[in-house]
Amino acid sequence: MKSASHFQIFFLVASLTLLAGAGCHKPVPRGSLILAQSPVNAAANSASDVLDLKYPPGSRVVLMETPFDPNRVRVLSESLASAGEPIVSYDGQRIFFAGKTSAASEWQIYQEDLTDARLTKLTSVPGGAMNPALLPDGSLVFASPVPKLGGTNFNQSQPALYVQSPGGQPRQLTFSSRSITDPTMLSDGRILFVSTSPSNSNSGPALFTINNDGTEVTAFAKPEDANSSIQQPRLLADDRVVFLVSKSGANTAEVVCLARPFQSRAPLFPGVTAQIGSVQPAGDGDLLVCAGNTAGNKPSQALFRVSSNTTNLGTPLLVDPAWNISEAVEVAPHLQPMGRLSTMDVTKTTGKILCLDANFSSDRTSGTMPPASRVRVLVETSPGKVHALGEVPVQADGSFLAEVPADVPLGFESLDESGHVLHQEAPMLWLRPAENRSCIGCHEPRNRAPHNHRPLAVSEPVIQLTLKEAGSASRKSN
């Protein structure tokens, strides 16, 4: 009996030692923070891409437990040369962030499990990966490649969104010549992202959504400024979406309401002049705001915790003279978005698009244009190279139906009887394999439901347009 007790004690001690050696940590207190920090004196001279600029060498991701003490942090990106863009899993147990192992290496997405402090490299994609987000099933969504500095143009590969299930390979979700970045989840299960036109385009950045399989790409909100950039959209607890706006050197935060995203754009902090670096939702409806702090000897980026209806940032929650705090997220379980069963069929190579009325448009003076007699479908085979895929007839009620190649950017031109272009939609839309997609019209008003009528096009043979025979069309029976 006595020897058994000694054995039990020995076993216990040995187990504890092993667990400690394996890096097992005590549970992280609720309300602890994950911070992205950059050295105050860091130089970004050697920056070659946009993340280098934001997270210069030495940038790190740390865990700061409650009570907060800048001198008592656990570095989660210990083995990395730079790190940033942290997000927390829905169960509050894992941290995902972008990091790079050396100045010359590419940014990839890493995961650290808070319970065992194990760092895992999740992606190894050419050109690097950034902007991690999580689907409710645990799949990782990210943008790739990381844009190089020097401006975006048609000669450079634009970032797109990818999804990677645990242990799986990345699969492309978006198919556009525009830059697609900053994915984040809406509570209804859609992925919200920022789409930015190439620099030689006049259209400004906008927020779009897709489903978790890349289907149903839809405009969500469009800030009006063509010469601004928007980043880091995040859904807030009060059903608003906050995003950062950079314009003429000023960084501000703006919001739109989910209830009417196209008509509700407003500053988040109307009375604040500080440069806003990041806004993240926190518990109790609060916001974690990283903003320029002008107090003290040296201006730095500090962390504020404010209620969502505040007009003043107040006193910083955290200021570290040695570190700029560029982002902060709370370590806590949070609401998991809805999931969604995919309607895609990967064995197929086409999708179908049904337009209810090609003559319906929000930017058209009624009655001044002749009705469309056909629609030319455009395809962007490589950035900037757009050609006609074929034409489909428009029915008497304005409807048309076409089967088109999947996973390529598609545009549309409505034509009158003599072939004059009435309306243009630049290649922005794509269909996933076997996706059935509908629209109300050209440049249709946003957040609009269709009239209840039976489109004539659904009773006609579907027109099939193929990439191989670009410029030709064939009829196919339904």
Place this chain on the structure above:
Amino acid sequence: MKKRAFILLLILVCFASVALWLRQNYWIDHMRQMSGQKSLANVSCFNCHLVSTAKLRWAQPRPHHDAPAGMAISPDGKKIYIALDDRDEVAEADTTSRQVLRRVKVAGRPFGLAIDAAGKNLFVTCRNTDRLAVLDTQTLQETGSIAVGMAPVAVAFCRTAAGDRLVVANSMSDDISVLSVSPLQELGRPSAGREPFAVAITPDGTRAFVANRMVRLVSVKTIPTSEVTEIDPMTARTVRREALESAHQSEGICAVPSRSWMLTPLVKVRNLVPITQVANGWVMSSGLAITDVKSGNVIQMPLDEANNYFADPSGVVVDSSGHRAFVASGGGDVVTVVDLDRMAAWLDKADPTTKQEAIYDMSLSPAYVTARIPTQRNPHQLTLSPDGGTLFVAERLADSVLVVDANNLTEKGRIILGDGGLNDPIRRGERVFTKAAYTFQHQFSCRSCHPDGHVDGLSYDFDTSGIGDNLLDNRSLLGVAGTEPFKWNGKNASLEIQCGPRFAKVLMRTDPIPQKELLDLTTFIKSQPPQRVTRNEDGTLTPSQERGKAIFFATKTKNGTEIPHEKRCASCHRPPLYSVRLSFDVGTGGTFDTPHLLGVANTAPYLHDGRALSLEEIWTLYSTNDSHGVTSYMNKIQLNDLVEFLKTL
């Protein structure tokens, strides 16, 4: 019991052996001949034999719950009366203490309530016994009763120059009973739309408006409309029948005192548009119809938001000043507060086209919706205290009435009627059935297309087989237990498959309903009996129905010609379910699952795409060359007899 089973088994084995001995392929030939199927992959003995409705879930006893239906408040505001239709009771509660004071039995599923101006008489519609009962509010004893139309669900009291009147919505006979109170007698029964469900009286008592839940029967590709029926309660005559375009499921109606408005919550449906998506209200959305009482003009206003929906609008009530309307969202578990002044201001500025297009603008509602009051499960009927200070919300599947301070919209408490019934899988399943939170952006619930488990009378175009001509008639869920497979193509072997991943992918556009909730849901569906039909009380048939029965089971035509087995009604529609649960081609463009015929009288339209607007049309228009049974020998009277018999099933 074991001995009997053994003997039965022995007899079966003997029969089988003898049959096999007589003819090697006897059983196969028999099954082929009787089922009419070339492939026997989906055929078993049980398609025809050993089928019993007695063992089905809907024929079994089930627990009853204290679900609040209609409510009425005494003129002094001190007492509230609550119909508990599932209990056959009416409850009386104190509005201040929120305590139930008395409960009294009222037979026949009491559903709708109204109280007279003096507060002396409580009028109760009894949905299952087709009558209106009068209760003395002092004693809560029944003092009178009168037969009305079939399945009365709502009643309103009004004073007219000719005396007090009651207007009753008869949901299954599609008409309106207009009664004088003293003496209690029916003055007239004008026709309504389809399934009249709510009644409201104009403040001056000169007009009654009735909201109808189902759309009128029209050709399947025609834009559907439901009806707001306007009658004169004094004369019991119809004044006007206003159409609500592409709108249905109206379960409430209310007059706005300070304006000449009548408000009707509705589901704005887009059933003719292929369901390629559900975002942006592509399938349906919630709205509020404003009927101008003077002109009859109707404008529909949205109640949802661009990225969040509040499904299944039902009860509506307006405060006495006419400034605010409250609309219950049965699927969204909220009461929406509408600022009618803001709505009027928006309407004043809008041009006629903008007004008509308002219902399609999913981002418009923040202009006049000022609050959403959270409730427990399935808020339905609403009522306000006479002073307008307190709102009462019947939380139907929580067995409670929420009491809200109507001024500051804060919760005062609840009148607790029961325990919510969460130990009952059928009740849990009904909560799943009515919950919109399972669908993308909470857009709709199962109930949105299957009110009370029944049908909405519409055909929808699902895009699973591609975009094209795929309109399919919505089928009733009443009495479906034991009628698997499901879906018109008969591909779903069970309700669990039908309502699980398939529903998630095609309609909900979310993850499937979790397994535990799915089992509750299917238990609820299986517990739903076929809809009540018109039949003699003693179960006997009228002479016409008897003749129709003989035709249904006939093996020979009138002149003695043998009807081929596969062309007899009862071969495919075999009792007791009146379906052998196999697919057949009846000349409508494909092979389709044979629907059961229990309660078929009330499931129009018919055939897979809803092309037949009545049972008669199945044969008079869509059975060429006797493709749907041999019926060409029948004359008009014989066909009428057959239809009369079908209506008794």
